[in-house]
Amino acid sequence: MTVKINQLEIENVKRIKAVKIDPEEKGLTIIGGNNNQGKTSVLDSIAWALGGDKNRPSNAMRDGSLVPPNLKVTLSNGIIVERKGKNSSLKVTDPLGKKGGQMLLDSFIEQLALNLPKFMNSTSKEKANILLQIIGVGEQLAQYQKEENELYQERLTVGRIADQKQKFAKEQIEYPEAPKDLISPQELIHQQQAILAQNGENQRKRQKVTQYEYQVSTLTEEVVRLKQLLANKENELNQATADLALAKTDVLDLIDQSTEELEKNLAQIEEINCKVRANLDKEKAEEDARQYKAQYDALTNRLNDVRENKLKLLNSANLPLPGLSVEDGELTYNGKKWDSMSGSEQLRVSTAIVRKLNPECGFVLLDKLEQMDLNTLKEFNTWLDQEGLQCIATRVSTGDECSIIIEDGYSSTPLPKTEEKVSTWKAGEF
Ligand SMILES: Nc1ncnc2c1ncn2[C@@H]1O[C@H](COP(=O)(O)OP(=O)(O)O)[C@@H](O)[C@H]1O
Ligand SMILES: [Mg+2]
Numbered sequence: 001m002t003v004k005i006n007q008l009e010i011e012n013v014k015r016i017k018a019v020k021i022d023p024e025e026k027g028l029t030i031i032g033g034n035n036n037q038g039k040t041s042v043l044d045s046i047a048w049a050l051g052g053d054k055n056r057p058s059n060a061m062r063d064g065s066l067v068p069p070n071l072k073v074t075l076s077n078g079i080i081v082e083r084k085g086k087n088s089s090l091k092v093t094d095p096l097g098k099k100g101g102q103m104l105l106d107s108f109i110e111q112l113a114l115n116l117p118k119f120m121n122s123t124s125k126e127k128a129n130i131l132l133q134i135i136g137v138g139e140q141l142a143q144y145q146k147e148e149n150e151l152y153q154e155r156l157t158v159g160r161i162a163d164q165k166q167k168f169a170k171e172q173i174e175y176p177e178a179p180k181d182l183i184s185p186q187e188l189i190h191q192q193q194a195i196l197a198q199n200g201e202n203q204r205k206r207q208k209v210t211q212y213e214y215q216v217s218t219l220t221e222e223v224v225r226l227k228q229l230l231a232n233k234e235n236e237l238n239q240a241t242a243d244l245a246l247a248k249t250d251v252l253d254l255i256d257q258s259t260e261e262l263e264k265n266l267a268q269i270e271e272i273n274c275k276v277r278a279n280l281d282k283e284k285a286e287e288d289a290r291q292y293k294a295q296y297d298a299l300t301n302r303l304n305d306v307r308e309n310k311l312k313l314l315n316s317a318n319l320p321l322p323g324l325s326v327e328d329g330e331l332t333y334n335g336k337k338w339d340s341m342s343g344s345e346q347l348r349v350s351t352a353i354v355r356k357l358n359p360e361c362g363f364v365l366l367d368k369l370e371q372m373d374l375n376t377l378k379e380f381n382t383w384l385d386q387e388g389l390q391c392i393a394t395r396v397s398t399g400d401e402c403s404i405i406i407e408d409g410y411s412s413t414p415l416p417k418t419e420e421k422v423s424t425w426k427a428g429e430f
Contacts, residue, residue, distance in 0.1 A: 004026075005074075005075060006022070006074045010072075013048070013062065019410065020411055021411060024403065026387075029390070030397075031403070032405045038406045039367075039396075042406065108361055110358035120350050125329050127338065127353070131353055147306045148307060168289075169288070174278065175275035175276075178272055188262050208247055219236060320355065324349065347366070369395040
């Protein structure tokens with residue numbers, strides 16, 4: 001059962017002389033009034049009565065009062081909390097008349113409900129931590145967050161390299177007309193050597209001709225000179241003549257080939273290879289860039305997976321308010337961080353979270369609601385109503401939205417009758 005405040009009776013606390021309030025069972029109860037009339041003193045009194053001595057105001061007794069503070073809070077579970085007497089000692093009485101103490105109150109009173117601004121003014125990280133503490137998935141979420149951050153960093157690095165590589169590849173010169181592979185001069189050198197060898201062989205054959213020519217001439221001379229040896233030598237001559245004829249036919253079809261073209265090609269090889277190397281470099285750079293791009297894409301997929309897991313985890317958790325989440329360790333509501341939420345969203349988020357901290361505590365206290373316009377108040381009130389939550393708030397105003405007006409430390413219901421007026425502004429016809 002959630003505990004609410006049924007009735008408040010306060011005397012001589014801070015600015016208060018005598019105040020009696022019957023708060024609405026759910027939704028907003030606005031304590032109105034001008035400045036310095038005692039509105040905040042009402043909330044301070046409740047916090048002191050229910051939250052223990054650590055919430056005692058430094059100057060608790062009203063200046064000029066002859067009697068000590070007197071506080072009485074009647075709760076919906078039947079428990080009556082009182083502070084009275086010289087020492088303002090605490091008295092907690094349960095419906096059966098048994099006495100209890102602060103321990104009993106602490107079991108259903110949430111400190112942050114007595115001091116909602118303390119939650120609202122905490123950092124986004126502190127708020128997120130409180131939320132995680134409530135929904136109990138903090139460890140798993142932190143793991144996902146860590147993974148997400150690591151993947152993000154890794155992808156960032158790879159992405160930068162991928163960009164650089166691509167830029168580098170783009171800057172490389174390209175020669176579309178150059179062959180695909182590097183040319184080897186070896187083949188041409190082989191061809192050249194074969195030709196030179198063939199030419200050498202030709203030369204040898206030519207020398208043979210010369211040799212036979214010499215022989216014929218010598219022998220002819222000898223034939224003249226040595227007529228007597230003519231007969232002997234005639235055979236030789238005939239033979240030599242025959243050889244000569246043969247050798248001559250042998251050289252008849254010989255053609256020497258030119259190596260000029262090959263020499264030219266050899267000279268061009270280096271020039272061509274320069275271009276081939278440039279093309280290979282460019283291809284390598286492009287491949288590099290492609291690989292890094294693929295790595296980047298793979299990391300993007302993994303990052304998305306982790307983000308999805310994180311979301312699933314949060315969605316599966318029992319959230320105090322649908323739409324709450326934790327991103328980068330910060331509390332978010334419908335994707336918005338704290339400073340991007342509207343005033344009523346901030347109120348709703350804080351109330352919902354603080355409420356979950358101790359589900360038995362069915363009320364929150366809120367000071368200085370004058371920061372909120374009536375529309376915002378109405379929106380907040382509707383939500384409180386739906387949630388069955390009670391909120392006792394102060395507001396510098398004497399308007400119809402107030403359930404009670406505090407003036408010079410006294411409470412009075414605003415005129416004309418509150419009930420109608422409050423329901424009117426709540427219905428939005430103000
Ligand atoms: N013990 C006290 N006795 C009398 N007046 C006090 C005491 N403590 C504070 N005040 C005065 O109460 C006023 C503020 O009261 P508060 O409840 O905060 O008013 P409100 O919220 O309506 O502006 C200040 O003028 C302050 O000086
Ligand atoms: Mg005030």
